[in-house]
Amino acid sequence: MIEKEHIHSAFDRDLHNLQSSVMRMGGLVEASIINTSRALADNDEELARKIVDDDQLIDGLESEVNLAALELLALRQPIAQDLRFVFAVLKIATNLERIGDYSKNMAKRTTVLLKTPPPNGAVASIRRLSHSVQVLLKDSLDSFAERDAEKAREIIVRDRDIDLMYNSLFREFLTYMMEDPRSITPAMHLHFMAKNLERAGDHITSVSEQVIFQVTGEMPKDDRLVEDTTSYEAVSMGAVN
Amino acid sequence: MIEKEHIHSAFDRDLHNLQSSVMRMGGLVEASIINTSRALADNDEELARKIVDDDQLIDGLESEVNLAALELLALRQPIAQDLRFVFAVLKIATNLERIGDYSKNMAKRTTVLLKTPPPNGAVASIRRLSHSVQVLLKDSLDSFAERDAEKAREIIVRDRDIDLMYNSLFREFLTYMMEDPRSITPAMHLHFMAKNLERAGDHITSVSEQVIFQVTGEMPKDDRLVEDTTSYEAVSMGAVN
Numbered sequence: 001m002i003e004k005e006h007i008h009s010a011f012d013r014d015l016h017n018l019q020s021s022v023m024r025m026g027g028l029v030e031a032s033i034i035n036t037s038r039a040l041a042d043n044d045e046e047l048a049r050k051i052v053d054d055d056q057l058i059d060g061l062e063s064e065v066n067l068a069a070l071e072l073l074a075l076r077q078p079i080a081q082d083l084r085f086v087f088a089v090l091k092i093a094t095n096l097e098r099i100g101d102y103s104k105n106m107a108k109r110t111t112v113l114l115k116t117p118p119p120n121g122a123v124a125s126i127r128r129l130s131h132s133v134q135v136l137l138k139d140s141l142d143s144f145a146e147r148d149a150e151k152a153r154e155i156i157v158r159d160r161d162i163d164l165m166y167n168s169l170f171r172e173f174l175t176y177m178m179e180d181p182r183s184i185t186p187a188m189h190l191h192f193m194a195k196n197l198e199r200a201g202d203h204i205t206s207v208s209e210q211v212i213f214q215v216t217g218e219m220p221k222d223d224r225l226v227e228d229t230t231s232y233e234a235v236s237m238g239a240v241n
Numbered sequence: 242m243i244e245k246e247h248i249h250s251a252f253d254r255d256l257h258n259l260q261s262s263v264m265r266m267g268g269l270v271e272a273s274i275i276n277t278s279r280a281l282a283d284n285d286e287e288l289a290r291k292i293v294d295d296d297q298l299i300d301g302l303e304s305e306v307n308l309a310a311l312e313l314l315a316l317r318q319p320i321a322q323d324l325r326f327v328f329a330v331l332k333i334a335t336n337l338e339r340i341g342d343y344s345k346n347m348a349k350r351t352t353v354l355l356k357t358p359p360p361n362g363a364v365a366s367i368r369r370l371s372h373s374v375q376v377l378l379k380d381s382l383d384s385f386a387e388r389d390a391e392k393a394r395e396i397i398v399r400d401r402d403i404d405l406m407y408n409s410l411f412r413e414f415l416t417y418m419m420e421d422p423r424s425i426t427p428a429m430h431l432h433f434m435a436k437n438l439e440r441a442g443d444h445i446t447s448v449s450e451q452v453i454f455q456v457t458g459e460m461p462k463d464d465r466l467v468e469d470t471t472s473y474e475a476v477s478m479g480a481v482n
Binding site: 063178181184191192 | 321325332335415426429
């Protein structure tokens with residue numbers, strides 16, 4: 001019974017509620033990414049507008065999480081791993097809010113692309129990248145819920161694949177633009193959408209870093225921004241051609 | 242003497258040190274933005290590489306600030322405005338690190354632009370935007386140091402001008418691309434640089450929001466992402482022409 005009482009202590013309940021709020025926020029962000037990809041594929045303007053509107057829910061939840069974390073710090077004065085947990089929550093909430101913003105930005109671009117349809121195949125490429133990002137986010141949230149530093153480490157490694165996919169898309173979209181000036185406008189939007197997804201991957205990496213810090217007490221070395229080198233080379237190549 | 246003792250209490254010293262670290266971090270980020278603009282204007286590859294290297298200092302300082310804040314929370318258990326201060330510091334450090342990343346990304350693009358010079362006038366436009374962002378950052382850091390919520394509010398309003406400048410650049414660069422396919426590659430980099438600056442402005446707004454929250458205890462309503470509408474319209478117009 002003592003153990004049960006411990007589990008249900010007010011402090012643990014607060015920590016648990018905080019975790020639940022972050023997971024809910026993560027779920028909303030994941031749904032936003034999935035729906036954006038769907039709206040793009042189906043030319044669904046109504047869905048795209050809904051995504052833009054629903055981003056307010058994510059922003060609202062971030063404020064709630066921030067305030068709950070502050071309250072917990074003030075009232076419960078957590079230490080050691082519990083303190084790192086609250087710290088991680090504050091940082092993760094910021095990351096999730098940004099990913100939500102990127103998805104919302106993509107949804108806005110989707111509505112513009114209705115008027116200037118992108119080249120064949122380009123949408124499929126974006127959707128593949130979007131799917132990879134969404135799965136990465138899901139796994140990252142799982143590692144947070146399970147406090148699994150090993151899983152979090154794997155996610156950081158997997159973010160490299162996102163960067164490689166982005167570089168390949170960058171090249172693909174540049175080719176469209178060079179071949180046909182009429183594709184410049186839609187391809188610009190696709191470029192920014194791809195970049196949004198690549199940056200979402202960076203934020204997922206940040207989430208994973210927080211999970212590692214929370215569990216182990218040590219922050220992994222930040223080598224996120226190795227990413228972009230290839231796309232710079234791609235551009236140089238494009239210029240030579 | 243009691244007042245003097247109070248000012249020099251260990252707790253106040255910790256708070257003061259934390260503020261100093263954030264201000265130093267902000268100074269490094271500001272220098273990074275200024276230098277990136279200079280490297281672009283002078284085709285200075287060496288300076289651009291230095292900016293990329295120096296971003297590690299900013300990242301390192303963010304880790305230091307995070308750990309110092311955590312330590313302060315654990316040891317001093319601040320409440321009320323002091324707690325909000327530490328909370329603001331954690332959020333602001335994240336924002337500054339991101340702005341540093343954007344500047345580093347711009348520096349990388351600058352080295353690529355050496356091989357594919359951008360259209361006349363385009364560099365001047367980017368530099369104007371960069372200067373506005375740098376001044377906004379400086380004022381935002383001042384509002385943090387002075388705990389001046391009124392000044393912070395003005396910054397949020399001024400970020401709208403950054404968004405308008407960005408929209409105008411977006412149109413300008415799109416025109417270059419449409420007129421001459423050879424300018425597509427450099428103009429793509431300029432697009433991303435402009436977008437980096439526009440996003441830096443968003444992060445400066447976040448810093449100001451944290452200052453307001455810290456001073457007043459109330460978070461201002463987030464209407465940052467009104468920004469992008471005009472540039473979507475610009476693109477649609479581009480497509481019609």
